Amino acid sequence: MDLTFGKEELAFQQEVRDWLKENLTPEIVGELKVARNAYLPKERLIDWQKRLARKGWLCTGWPKEFGGPGFTTTQKYIFEMEMARAGAPGTSPFGPKMCAPVIMKYGSPEQKARHLPPMLNSDLIWCQGYSEPGSGSDLASLRTRAVREGDYYIINGQKTWTTLAQTADWIFCLVRTSTEGKPQEGISFLLIDMKTPGISVEPIITADGNRAGTQEVNSVFFTDVKVPVENRVGEENKGWTYAKYLLEFERGGNPYSPRLRSSFERLKRLASSMEEGEGSILADHAWREKLARMDIEISGLEMFEQEFYSKLASGQNPGPLSSMIKLRGTEVMQQVQEYCVEAAGWYSMPFPEQRAWNANVAPIGPEGVDVLAPRYFNGRKMTIYGGSSEVQRGIMSKVMLGL
Ligand SMILES: Cc1cc2nc3c(=O)[nH]c(=O)nc-3n(C[C@H](O)[C@H](O)[C@H](O)COP(=O)(O)OP(=O)(O)OC[C@H]3O[C@@H](n4cnc5c(N)ncnc54)[C@H](O)[C@@H]3O)c2cc1C
Incomplete structure (x- = not known):
């Protein structure tokens, strides 16, 4: 595979770099450096997303007809690579990358007109209401009930692990509209305004040391919440089809390798700065072998993802x-996080004080080590959310290997 960029691609790469120089402000970089998870506080997240939106680069995967930039596969890859290299924050995926493809494919013209432009401009933030207590991997068993009363559904139940629900303006939800037949056949897909009376959000505190206010995940409770029937996407009881379509984008919506590559480069810099004996820990043969293996893993994923994204294109x-x-x-990202903690040794304290990004206090040890352990703990989520690794293996063995 020829991976050298042509003239136009190099020009695009330069355009992204120039834009980053202007827009990746010290406040955004600083806030991200001390973050224990991948998310910025709300105002900073919106500031960043609006900058991208003004350039037309917030919804990079959207087709042109809906206002997307119409990137080629290579442009998308270059874009992700430059963002990762510069240490730019991610964006909230729930609206633009997850709900949007469902609305584009199955939504009514009114839903497209109402919901897609605010996503494109980062005017509204979304969250995902799929999981419930007892219904995660076995999602079809969900019990949040939606009972039709005239032009409304009345919703009662609980969603859990809802990422950034405290920040979100809207939630897309799977609800049970029928208990007849197979569980998959009684589910509907609703778009719900988080300000609707009867919705309450409670933080779930996780092992990364985030506190209420900066939490990543939440429980969302629905008590007699009135949702207009026009907010249902597609047909009643056919929500499972739309839910599965969305999951394909949740799992494969963004390439992993650009961020993996830049995290790996940071790991190498960290390892070469950690002294041991007369040199760094890289003098250790076992460390060099570990890093070489990881380099190969990431290169393999890079090749695979490039082929995958050209198929999507x-x-x-x-x-x-x-x-x-x-x-x-x-799995490889978790490995990088684990090696970072190992390389930083005693500097990677499990429960460091949360520092403000502009605090006038120097961290202990090399720059960035104070968040390595919280991020390691936070990163354990990656093989759980969006379907656990065991579930992904199950899908692959069934659908791809026919077992
Ligand atoms: C940080 C974080 C953020 C999340 N954000 C959201 C969100 O925004 N919105 C949302 O709706 N959900 C969210 N989730 C929920 C996530 O999708 C579920 O946690 C996930 O689907 C697993 O479900 P569960 O937690 O109920 O575990 P369970 O389904 O109870 O699984 C427990 C264990 O059993 C294994 N297992 C289960 N079924 C099988 C099987 N068939 N074969 C083999 N092994 C199996 C699992 O791999 C796991 O190890 C989030 C989760 C986390 C951790």
Whole structure:
């Protein structure tokens, strides 16, 4: 495979670099450096997303007809690579990358007109209401009830692990509209305004040391929440089809390798700065071998993802290949996080004080080591959310290997 960029691609790469110089402000970089998870506080996240939106680069995967930039596969890859290299924050995926493809494919013209432009401009933030207590991997067993009363559904139940629900303006939800037949046949897909009376959000505190206010995940409770029937996407009781389509984008919506590559480069810099004996820990043969193996893993994923994204560009669905990418991407990322903690040794304290990004206090040890352990703990989520690794292996063995 020829991976050298042509003249136009190099020009695009320069355009992204120039834009980053202007827009990746010290505040955004600083806030991200001290973050224990991948998310910025709300105002900073919106500031960053609006900058991308003004340039037309927030919804990079959207087709041109809906306002997307119409990137080629290589441009998308270059874009992700430059963002990762510069240490730019991610964006909230729930609206633009997850709900949007469902609205584009199955939504009504009114839903497209109402919901897609605010996503494109980062005017509204979304969250995902799939999982419930007892319904995660076995999602079809979900019990949040939606009972039709005239032009409304009345919703009662609980969603859990809802990422950034405290920040979100809207939630897309799977609800049970029928208890007849197979569980998959009684589910509907609803778009719900988080300000609707009867919705409450409670933080779930996780092992990364985030506190209420900066939490990543939440429980969302629905008590007699009135949702207009016009907010249902597609047909009643057919939500499972739309839910599965969305999951393909959740698992394969973004390449892992650019961020993996830049995390790996940071790991190498960290390892070469950690002294041991007369040199760095890289003098250790075992360390060099570990890093070489990881380099090979990431290169393999890079090749695979480039092929995968060129398939998407030609209009194909991600399909079960997204399970392969999610599985390898998340497992290798966890390995990088583990090696970072190992390389930093005693500097990677498990429960460091949360520092403000602009605090006038120097961290102990080399720059960035204070968040390594919280990020390691936070990163354990990657092989659980969006379907656990065991579930991805199950899909691959069934759909790809026919077992
Ligand atoms: C940080 C974080 C953020 C999340 N964000 C969201 C969100 O925004 N919105 C949302 O809806 N959900 C979210 N989730 C929920 C996530 O999708 C579920 O946690 C996940 O689907 C697993 O479900 P569960 O937690 O109920 O575990 P369970 O399904 O109870 O699984 C427990 C264990 O059993 C294994 N297992 C289960 N079924 C099988 C099987 N068939 N074969 C083999 N092994 C199996 C699993 O791999 C796992 O190890 C988030 C989760 C985390 C951790």
